[in-house]
Amino acid sequence: MDWKIILDLLVSVLLIATIGYAVMLNQRLTQLRKNRDDLAKIIVSFNEATVRAESSIPKLRKAADDAGHALQERVEKAQSLRDDLAFMIERADTMANRLENGVRSARTEVRTSPTGGKDTPRVAAPANSERPSQASRAATVAAAAAASDVDVDERSEAERELLRALQSMR
Numbered sequence: 255m256d257w258k259i260i261l262d263l264l265v266s267v268l269l270i271a272t273i274g275y276a277v278m279l280n281q282r283l284t285q286l287r288k289n290r291d292d293l294a295k296i297i298v299s300f301n302e303a304t305v306r307a308e309s310s311i312p313k314l315r316k317a318a319d320d321a322g323h324a325l326q327e328r329v330e331k332a333q334s335l336r337d338d339l340a341f342m343i344e345r346a347d348t349m350a351n352r353l354e355n356g357v358r359s360a361r362t363e364v365r366t367s368p369t370g371g372k373d374t375p376r377v378a379a380p381a382n383s384e385r386p387s388q389a390s391r392a393a394t395v396a397a398a399a400a401a402s403d404v405d406v407d408e409r410s411e412a413e414r415e416l417l418r419a420l421q422s423m424r
Contacts, residue, residue: 346416 342412342416345412349413349416350420
């Protein structure tokens, strides 16, 4: 055989291998282009989601600030109410002690009266403990309020409400 024929056969085999490789490479490039289009769509949707998220951040901050201010107002109002209640409790305790002392002095006056206390109603004495129970304290306060020489007009609204509450506990 001639060298020319062998070289032609070798070149034709190499050309057939090159054509096969080119077809395979073309298919892969087609898949890559298709995937690149899908990837571009994903990137566009990701960018849109990012823009929406960025535009929502100021709204969220404003909502958080509004909620924080509302919460702060409620806390301040609660603290004010707490202070008012503490003041009212202190005043009520002072009034109860004053009324209790008035009742005690009225009792001693009744016991030392010349009639022996038979004409005046007596209120049961509280138990011998340092702090009388609420019921006995309410009875004492109510009796003292009835026997008190303080005019009703001179009492504040809080004192009148306290007296009503203590009388309703009887």
